[in-house]
Amino acid sequence: MREVFHQSLEDVQNRLVEISGMVTTAIEKATTAFKASDIALAEEVIAADAEIDDKAHELDEIAIEIMARQQPVARDLRIVVMALRVSASLERMGDIAEHIAQLTRLRFPERAIPSGLKSTFGRMGELDVEAARKLTELLRTEDLAIADQIRDIDNQVDDLHVSVFEKVLSDSWSGEPAQTVDATLASRYHERFVDHAVSVAKKVQYLAEGGEFYASDGSAIGE
Amino acid sequence: MREVFHQSLEDVQNRLVEISGMVTTAIEKATTAFKASDIALAEEVIAADAEIDDKAHELDEIAIEIMARQQPVARDLRIVVMALRVSASLERMGDIAEHIAQLTRLRFPERAIPSGLKSTFGRMGELDVEAARKLTELLRTEDLAIADQIRDIDNQVDDLHVSVFEKVLSDSWSGEPAQTVDATLASRYHERFVDHAVSVAKKVQYLAEGGEFYASDGSAIGE
Numbered sequence: 001m002r003e004v005f006h007q008s009l010e011d012v013q014n015r016l017v018e019i020s021g022m023v024t025t026a027i028e029k030a031t032t033a034f035k036a037s038d039i040a041l042a043e044e045v046i047a048a049d050a051e052i053d054d055k056a057h058e059l060d061e062i063a064i065e066i067m068a069r070q071q072p073v074a075r076d077l078r079i080v081v082m083a084l085r086v087s088a089s090l091e092r093m094g095d096i097a098e099h100i101a102q103l104t105r106l107r108f109p110e111r112a113i114p115s116g117l118k119s120t121f122g123r124m125g126e127l128d129v130e131a132a133r134k135l136t137e138l139l140r141t142e143d144l145a146i147a148d149q150i151r152d153i154d155n156q157v158d159d160l161h162v163s164v165f166e167k168v169l170s171d172s173w174s175g176e177p178a179q180t181v182d183a184t185l186a187s188r189y190h191e192r193f194v195d196h197a198v199s200v201a202k203k204v205q206y207l208a209e210g211g212e213f214y215a216s217d218g219s220a221i222g223e
Numbered sequence: 224m225r226e227v228f229h230q231s232l233e234d235v236q237n238r239l240v241e242i243s244g245m246v247t248t249a250i251e252k253a254t255t256a257f258k259a260s261d262i263a264l265a266e267e268v269i270a271a272d273a274e275i276d277d278k279a280h281e282l283d284e285i286a287i288e289i290m291a292r293q294q295p296v297a298r299d300l301r302i303v304v305m306a307l308r309v310s311a312s313l314e315r316m317g318d319i320a321e322h323i324a325q326l327t328r329l330r331f332p333e334r335a336i337p338s339g340l341k342s343t344f345g346r347m348g349e350l351d352v353e354a355a356r357k358l359t360e361l362l363r364t365e366d367l368a369i370a371d372q373i374r375d376i377d378n379q380v381d382d383l384h385v386s387v388f389e390k391v392l393s394d395s396w397s398g399e400p401a402q403t404v405d406a407t408l409a410s411r412y413h414e415r416f417v418d419h420a421v422s423v424a425k426k427v428q429y430l431a432e433g434g435e436f437y438a439s440d441g442s443a444i445g446e
Contacts, residue, residue, distance in 0.1 A: 064304060068296040077291050084304065088311070168400050177391050180403040188408070 005076065008066045012083045015059045017140045019090045022052050024132035026097035027193060031125030034100050034186065035118075039108045045101035052094035056087040063087075075210065082203050086139070089196045093132070096193045103186055107178070112186065114179035117167060124160050124190040127153050131197040138201055142208055147201040154194045161191040228299065231289045235306045238282045240363045242313045245275050247355035249320035250416060254348030257323050257409065258341075262331045268324035275317035279310040286310075298433065305426050309362070312419045316355070319416045326409055330401070335409065337402035340390060347383050347413040350376050354420040361424055365431055370424040377417045384414040 026045050033041035063083045066072065072080055104112045113121050131153045138146040164187040167173060168180055175183070249268050256264035286306045289295065295303055327335045336344050354376045361369040387410040390396060391403055398406070 064300060067290060067304075068300050071294045073291040077287060081287055081290075081307065084307070085311070088308070165404065168404060173400055175400070177396055177398070177400075177403045180400045181388065181391060181407045184404045184407040185411070188411070 005066070005070050005072060008062075008070065009076075009079060012059065012063060012066070012080070013139065015055070015062070016083060016086055016090070017136060019052060019055045019059065019087065020132065020136040020139050022048070022055065023090050023093045023097065024129065024136055026052065026094050027100075027125075027132050028129045030097040030100040030104075031121075031128055031190075033104045034112055035122055035125060037104060037108060037111045037113070039105060042101040042104040042108075046098055046105070049094050049098040053091055056091040056094075059087045060084055075207070078207060082207055085203060086200050089200045093193055093196045096189050096196070099189050100186065103182060103189070107182060112182050114175050114183045116173070116175070117164060117183055120160055120164060120167070121186060121190070124157055124187070127157050127160070128190055128193045131157075131194045135197045135200060138204055142204065144205050144208055147205045150194075150197050150201045154198045157191055157194045161187050228289070228293050228295060231285075231293065232299075232302060235282065235286060235289070235303070236362065238278070238285070239306060239309055239313070240359055242275060242278045242282065242310065243355065243359040243362050245271070245278065246313050246316045246320065247352065247359055249275065249317050250323075250348075250355050251352045253320040253323040253327075254344075254351055254413075256327045257335055258345055258348060260327060260331060260334045260336070262328060265324040265327040265331075269321055269328070272317050272321040276314055279314040279317075282310045283307055298430070301430060305430055308426060309423050312423045316416055316419045319412050319419070322412050323409065326405060326412075330405060335405050337398050337406045339396070339398070340387060340406055343383055343387060343390070344409060344413070347380055347410070350380050350383070351413055351416045354380075354417045358420045358423060361427055365427065367428050367431055370428040373417075373420050373424045377421045380414055380417045384410050 026048060029041050030045045032038065033045065063080050066080055067077070106112065131150055134146050134150050134153065137143070138150065164183055168175065168183050173180075249271060252264050253268045255261065256268065286303050289303055290300070329335065354373055357369050357373050357376065360366070361373070387406055391398065391406050396403075
């Protein structure tokens, strides 16, 4: 039974790694399309999001089946519950990649990326992709040093997010309202993407350290 | 054992109703503060969000304990897993109320609500509050007619969300970039709030109808 459970967990982990890989591809294409105003690439991301959703739902059904059939308790149960939460975050990250692609399509053939913010969004896009790659690696290797690296990327993205508003609210900003809207939404999406990566990294970290599901809380369950 | 399980489920349901009530208060205060640029009320919402988070985490621990101790299967297990997802959505709705309050604080003493959009955001706020009230009622009564009412509210908010962008991108828009940013973020927050209410309503509905865990549109509750 124990053996079966560990095979099931391995399957769940492999699926999480696979979905995280799909999300990495999505954010890579979305940020590239956003930078280059590449409508074809944007359409690819929008079309591919349904696959990420399906994979996440498949994983959720498998996790629920493991709970029902193998009745894990204590830490084993928490790992399965975490898988459900991680798949929800990964699905949401895929949605955000799709939002960035939709923003590109919305303004096409004009550039969605406002002039004067090209390099800022270029860097935000690179950091989003880096965070997704790191997250995939974290889910695959459970090397906790990677969780700290993702937090560091999040701090860099937060700084860039602030700098976008400083730019847009400065006297030097000559953008049209449409560009102000795009900069606001795009910056928000880029920032939220990494937020989700951080929340997944935290969950992996707490569990790997044998800790509780939340930083704050208490007693071990189901012993 | 069956009896114990049903008592546990009742406790979980009561807690979800309680958290949904806290979220209703938060969005009511946040949208009122946003309309009136009431900094004291905004601070209240920001300070109270931690309580919503704690209540949600408490509920998650109880749900995990029920799984471990009572080992529910089939539909019973899905109900407990759904409770985990609903608490995640309610927590996220509380975060969005906090974001609206933070937007109010950010611009104080100036109005966060851009001139020309006062009535639009007034209506969006009313609809957000109505959606939260309906959601609490749905969680309490499991009256599925309410799920459709929440969907209807969502459609109204989506239309207003579109109208905000039409306004901001129209020639008549004379707002400063700061007001364009605020209108963009505020509209996005008001819209997302109801999205979460709809995804919770869908889960309640599909489970009550003994259906599958995911809505036909593939949407999943997630942060």
